Amino acid sequence: MAPDFSLLPSRIPIQNPANPAFTTDYSPLHGETPAAVLFPQSHQDCIDIMRWANLTNTPISVRGAGTGTTGGALCAPHAVLVSMQNMTRIVEIDPQNSTITAEPGVILTNIHTMANQYGLFYPPDPASLNRCTIGGNVAENAGGPRALKYGVTRDYVIGLQGVWANGEPFHYGGKVKKNVAGYDLIGLLVGSEGTLAIITQITLKLIPKPRHQREALATFDSPEHALSALTTVLQHGIQPSTAEFMVDTCIHAALHYLNTPPQFKVQRAAIIWQVDGPSEDAVTAQLSLINHLSKALDFIPMTTPDMINHVWGIRRAISLGLNQLAGQKHSEDIAVPLAKVPIVIEALEALSHPGGIQVLGYGHLGDGNIHVNILKMSASTNDWHTHAPTIIKQVMELAISNGGTITGEHGVGRTKKSFMPLQFSPHDLHLMQSIKRQVDPNGILNTDCMFPK
Amino acid sequence: MAPDFSLLPSRIPIQNPANPAFTTDYSPLHGETPAAVLFPQSHQDCIDIMRWANLTNTPISVRGAGTGTTGGALCAPHAVLVSMQNMTRIVEIDPQNSTITAEPGVILTNIHTMANQYGLFYPPDPASLNRCTIGGNVAENAGGPRALKYGVTRDYVIGLQGVWANGEPFHYGGKVKKNVAGYDLIGLLVGSEGTLAIITQITLKLIPKPRHQREALATFDSPEHALSALTTVLQHGIQPSTAEFMVDTCIHAALHYLNTPPQFKVQRAAIIWQVDGPSEDAVTAQLSLINHLSKALDFIPMTTPDMINHVWGIRRAISLGLNQLAGQKHSEDIAVPLAKVPIVIEALEALSHPGGIQVLGYGHLGDGNIHVNILKMSASTNDWHTHAPTIIKQVMELAISNGGTITGEHGVGRTKKSFMPLQFSPHDLHLMQSIKRQVDPNGILNTDCMFPK
Numbered sequence: 001m002a003p004d005f006s007l008l009p010s011r012i013p014i015q016n017p018a019n020p021a022f023t024t025d026y027s028p029l030h031g032e033t034p035a036a037v038l039f040p041q042s043h044q045d046c047i048d049i050m051r052w053a054n055l056t057n058t059p060i061s062v063r064g065a066g067t068g069t070t071g072g073a074l075c076a077p078h079a080v081l082v083s084m085q086n087m088t089r090i091v092e093i094d095p096q097n098s099t100i101t102a103e104p105g106v107i108l109t110n111i112h113t114m115a116n117q118y119g120l121f122y123p124p125d126p127a128s129l130n131r132c133t134i135g136g137n138v139a140e141n142a143g144g145p146r147a148l149k150y151g152v153t154r155d156y157v158i159g160l161q162g163v164w165a166n167g168e169p170f171h172y173g174g175k176v177k178k179n180v181a182g183y184d185l186i187g188l189l190v191g192s193e194g195t196l197a198i199i200t201q202i203t204l205k206l207i208p209k210p211r212h213q214r215e216a217l218a219t220f221d222s223p224e225h226a227l228s229a230l231t232t233v234l235q236h237g238i239q240p241s242t243a244e245f246m247v248d249t250c251i252h253a254a255l256h257y258l259n260t261p262p263q264f265k266v267q268r269a270a271i272i273w274q275v276d277g278p279s280e281d282a283v284t285a286q287l288s289l290i291n292h293l294s295k296a297l298d299f300i301p302m303t304t305p306d307m308i309n310h311v312w313g314i315r316r317a318i319s320l321g322l323n324q325l326a327g328q329k330h331s332e333d334i335a336v337p338l339a340k341v342p343i344v345i346e347a348l349e350a351l352s353h354p355g356g357i358q359v360l361g362y363g364h365l366g367d368g369n370i371h372v373n374i375l376k377m378s379a380s381t382n383d384w385h386t387h388a389p390t391i392i393k394q395v396m397e398l399a400i401s402n403g404g405t406i407t408g409e410h411g412v413g414r415t416k417k418s419f420m421p422l423q424f425s426p427h428d429l430h431l432m433q434s435i436k437r438q439v440d441p442n443g444i445l446n447t448d449c450m451f452p453k
Numbered sequence: 454m455a456p457d458f459s460l461l462p463s464r465i466p467i468q469n470p471a472n473p474a475f476t477t478d479y480s481p482l483h484g485e486t487p488a489a490v491l492f493p494q495s496h497q498d499c500i501d502i503m504r505w506a507n508l509t510n511t512p513i514s515v516r517g518a519g520t521g522t523t524g525g526a527l528c529a530p531h532a533v534l535v536s537m538q539n540m541t542r543i544v545e546i547d548p549q550n551s552t553i554t555a556e557p558g559v560i561l562t563n564i565h566t567m568a569n570q571y572g573l574f575y576p577p578d579p580a581s582l583n584r585c586t587i588g589g590n591v592a593e594n595a596g597g598p599r600a601l602k603y604g605v606t607r608d609y610v611i612g613l614q615g616v617w618a619n620g621e622p623f624h625y626g627g628k629v630k631k632n633v634a635g636y637d638l639i640g641l642l643v644g645s646e647g648t649l650a651i652i653t654q655i656t657l658k659l660i661p662k663p664r665h666q667r668e669a670l671a672t673f674d675s676p677e678h679a680l681s682a683l684t685t686v687l688q689h690g691i692q693p694s695t696a697e698f699m700v701d702t703c704i705h706a707a708l709h710y711l712n713t714p715p716q717f718k719v720q721r722a723a724i725i726w727q728v729d730g731p732s733e734d735a736v737t738a739q740l741s742l743i744n745h746l747s748k749a750l751d752f753i754p755m756t757t758p759d760m761i762n763h764v765w766g767i768r769r770a771i772s773l774g775l776n777q778l779a780g781q782k783h784s785e786d787i788a789v790p791l792a793k794v795p796i797v798i799e800a801l802e803a804l805s806h807p808g809g810i811q812v813l814g815y816g817h818l819g820d821g822n823i824h825v826n827i828l829k830m831s832a833s834t835n836d837w838h839t840h841a842p843t844i845i846k847q848v849m850e851l852a853i854s855n856g857g858t859i860t861g862e863h864g865v866g867r868t869k870k871s872f873m874p875l876q877f878s879p880h881d882l883h884l885m886q887s888i889k890r891q892v893d894p895n896g897i898l899n900t901d902c903m904f905p906k
Binding site: 094095096097098099118119120140141143147151152154155164168170172173174175176177178179180181182183184185187188190191192207208209210211231233234235236237238239277278279281282285286289335336337338339364367368369403404405406407408409410411412416420423424425427428429431432434435438439450 | 547548549550551552571572573593594596600604605607608617621623625626627628629630631632633634635636637638640641643644645660661662663664684686687688689690691692730731732734735738739742788789790791792817820821822856857858859860861862863864865869873876877878880881882884885887888891892903
């Protein structure tokens, strides 16, 4: 049955029928075509939409820029999609309080730029930073390479305005940076993947912008030696801002994709080190200590723009390079305790199937967040469809059996919900769903996300 | 009716009748005498206690070291107190993963010491660090001066083992540092003040220990100028680890208590700056830039142990000094947005009552966390009892009307629960209580904490 739009305030723009572009995101899923797409322009619009949805029993899904990789921005069956793309105001930057307040549709990079103009810094930097929205970042609790030193989105959200699924508006926190009154409802909302509420305004804590930064590439003959370098560095009082990890296969795939020769000798494993700080001397001293402690095969300071672009170009091209190499691929983002990274990297490669499917991991070494790639390569289409789902499940089991998680930063969404029972007991899942029911008694909001049937 | 202890496993030590020492903590409240005190020694003991409590409908309160200031460690009427003082094992320090795992009864300073032995660092540093337990820190989401740079307890808890109020055991997270699967149950538990679960084991993330540290005292002719110094410093890319704020009245009270003359010229306001980092040069450079940017009346580097002890001695003696000065006092810990600190400091002083009661604030300038002291001074006992509660309410209203919170780091406990409706709507309070009911359907655990009747 079609939703009754006559009860919705006419000021809210509506696209009906929906543009088919809204059926995809960066996940491999192809979603339902929404019954319609609504484009709220204000907090009040979102309240009215949720009240209307409860009144008319219309399922709602919420979408930012659609850059998520787990299907969270897609549409539930028969649902109306709420696109936040018209709520793009930076409401205020407040340098005296070191805060920025924005609507959810603001592109992340605009937050970075605005903060930077005031000598301030918003660290989270997921790879999609030029396209993803801050609302999507809050919904998914986005991370990025700098999470190693600076933490993830949750560590910066100090104020949230929005509307619970039942239509009740809220405004928690604000510009106050320390706050322990009651249960942490802000913390509950961040990372809740749009299942509890629509966020209409976000206040972020900003920190001083480190004035200086230096980088180096270090190569190792094994993942173990790379890990050992990192733990040694950490125990010597150095907190790198980034320690990105790549194995040779990933580097070669990226070089092939970029059609460029390496400007360094490719070895089994590599770390891109980044240090930052308030003075040139401080960061230089740190990098030279990292060099001393790393015991790397080669340690190449990235001092020219050319070298920086070369190395980061390789890191950023890994996903595209593997895609080109593989024909088709699945990407997962498990995380494990740091010390388990080397054995998990090896165990992932051992999951490679004789049919030709290849499995490998790279990612954010410092926090144990491994981006796993399952590559079709020479496998037949039949083998791919038969074996890939099994391998994905094995990857998840590998994460859990090593004390890790099924998702480090991409979220559960629709692609991973069947794996939630690997990580949580029936009691835990029931508890989470009972929290959802408290704010969404009619089961309106993103009901097919996060939880298994 | 006395609880039926015959159904409780006999291995669990019991003190019956309870020692009257358990009726107090660092709050002004005098609690109920517990029906008995239980001393669990393991995770399983805690499970058995909660199952027994649900079976026999016995209310339970949980206690760490009793250093909390809001009555959270006291006992509900007719309740059995569960003391965590026998669960004091540091289960493991894992330098390769930069984690430490401890039972809740471990004294905070032991965590600091153990981490330090491995070149690692656990930053939260509430004033009670030599006496408070890590379990109490988790229950209250404790902070401290270093929160400015390093955040609070919640930012370091990555694994929790325990038992929900309904008797269901859990183990969330572990040594994995990035984890976005499902709702953030760890975040929900941290700061829940013992109302949801008994925590039996905690895994904390450790960070590299900064090798060098420098401090200075800066004096100003007004709180405004002190604040202005801080915001200028932050916008120049410098992140102090601490920026403690004192007004002249506090300094004089502390000096009087210590019976020592000041080794600097006391002005209206002062900041204790602390910077840390990986090299001597880096911290020296930062402190000298802070000197340049502060535009202080005096800027006194604290280079000798004598000067460091003198200044920090004053900071730590403020509470005791005010107590001596005042005869009696109430302490509150509101937090407000940074830019509001000067007007709130002035407004607090304006709450001082003609009867003789005096109100003033000091605290953690960097994160807007103001420790408010309401001092009896020359007021009659009658005036004190009549007016102090009104002033406390005005302090809370002042925090809220300035975009702040009724508690920055001390928690709600029993002393502030009546103020929760100032900060949260009936819907929000209902939501929090409905979350509690999901895990505590029989209303067993710390039922008279956090929420108003």
